[in-house]
Amino acid sequence: MPAQVSVAFVTGAWINVGDAEREAAERLEPGPLGYFAGGAGDELTLVENLEAWRRWRFRPRVLVDTSRISLEAELFGAPLSMPLLVAPVAYQRLAHPDGEIGMAGAAAAAGTVMSLSTLATTRPSEVAAAVGAGRRWFQLYQFRDEAITRALMDEAVGAGFEAIVVTADAPPGGNRERDQRTGFEIPADVGVPSVSAALGGERAVTIHETFELMTRAMGWGDFADLASEAAVPVLVKGILTPEDAALAVEHGAAAVIVSNHGGRQLDRSPATAEVLPEIVDAVDGRVPVIVDGGIRRGIDIAIAIALGADAVQVGRPPLWGLAAGGEEGAARVLELLREELALALALCGCTSPAELTRAHVQRAPLAGVYSRQ
Numbered sequence: 001m002p003a004q005v006s007v008a009f010v011t012g013a014w015i016n017v018g019d020a021e022r023e024a025a026e027r028l029e030p031g032p033l034g035y036f037a038g039g040a041g042d043e044l045t046l047v048e049n050l051e052a053w054r055r056w057r058f059r060p061r062v063l064v065d066t067s068r069i070s071l072e073a074e075l076f077g078a079p080l081s082m083p084l085l086v087a088p089v090a091y092q093r094l095a096h097p098d099g100e101i102g103m104a105g106a107a108a109a110a111g112t113v114m115s116l117s118t119l120a121t122t123r124p125s126e127v128a129a130a131v132g133a134g135r136r137w138f139q140l141y142q143f144r145d146e147a148i149t150r151a152l153m154d155e156a157v158g159a160g161f162e163a164i165v166v167t168a169d170a171p172p173g174g175n176r177e178r179d180q181r182t183g184f185e186i187p188a189d190v191g192v193p194s195v196s197a198a199l200g201g202e203r204a205v206t207i208h209e210t211f212e213l214m215t216r217a218m219g220w221g222d223f224a225d226l227a228s229e230a231a232v233p234v235l236v237k238g239i240l241t242p243e244d245a246a247l248a249v250e251h252g253a254a255a256v257i258v259s260n261h262g263g264r265q266l267d268r269s270p271a272t273a274e275v276l277p278e279i280v281d282a283v284d285g286r287v288p289v290i291v292d293g294g295i296r297r298g299i300d301i302a303i304a305i306a307l308g309a310d311a312v313q314v315g316r317p318p319l320w321g322l323a324a325g326g327e328e329g330a331a332r333v334l335e336l337l338r339e340e341l342a343l344a345l346a347l348c349g350c351t352s353p354a355e356l357t358r359a360h361v362q363r364a365p366l367a368g369v370y371s372r373q
Helices: 007-013 017-027 032-039 046-056 101-112 125-133 144-159 177-182 193-199 208-212 220-229 241-252 272-283 298-306 316-348
Strands: 056-058 072-076 078-080 085-087 114-117 134-139 164-167 234-239 256-258 289-291 311-314 362-364
Touching: 017 032, 017 316, 032 316, 046 272, 046 298, 056 298, 056 316, 085 101, 085 316, 101 114, 101 125, 101 134, 101 316, 125 134, 125 144, 134 144, 134 298, 144 164, 144 193, 164 220, 220 234, 234 241, 241 256, 241 272, 256 272, 272 289, 272 298, 298 311, 298 316, 311 316
Parallel strands: 085 114, 085 311, 114 134, 134 164, 164 234, 234 256, 256 289, 289 311
Antiparallel strands: 056 362, 072 078
């Protein structure tokens, strides 16, 4: 595992998410780095996720009193300090010994929600006991063994997790060639409680083997049953079409998360920024719409909100902070994004995220044949 680092250096040196990413890349071993950074196949969707936000331009309004800016938002009747959530990321103790407990602490300090992965290296009850305060959701994969799935849900809800996030775009796992090249496995001594339960013990396991423990048979009817039986809201993550967004609402989803799994599942699927507007239109305000994928700047968050998202999720950015600086590194990344979002709001002539509308953005002009490459 990577060694602890000087947090004083981290928090004093980083001025954007890219700085944290570069620091993390220097500290992580090739296997974990490839797993966290990589995408599927040729990684076209991975790249497009980043580039798609950059194809939008602001239409700022001026001579607006922005002396007071509030980033506060609300989801499911509870407050957020900002419309920025921490997405589920697996195996976080491979990035830093602080792992999921450190990430949950960073999210709590930032006043926002952290989603804990089914493939976490720490149990939901352990995260809740260690961190205490803070809003948390639980991301759910459906195992072939239904008893394991039920036990995970029951533990999370019993530990105060406020929602279940069903990931709909996996299994199977995507064609992750970086992992194949490095021979990446989750070491037995890292400990992934859900996988150990499914295997009946602890051993090293590949990503492919992990996804083979999960069912591919879940359909919309199964989702509706889960949503109706659960004691907490059930969200669906992995929506990329307005058709599926409408089905999600019809089958009881409490929110829709527009996501292509960070470009890690089906390569050449669309970037989330490209499909967000039509999905927002299909949902038509019936439930919240959350988006992730390629968000690296506060201005990306502002564009997503302007296009109709109620909130965004970030996975890799706080993970890079965690890898390089533990809990305080993750907290620094969230603070950087908060600062950038607040500045973007002020420069757009808005005093809150709710004031951002599609009137504040437009598509960038297409590059001409004489444009510099």
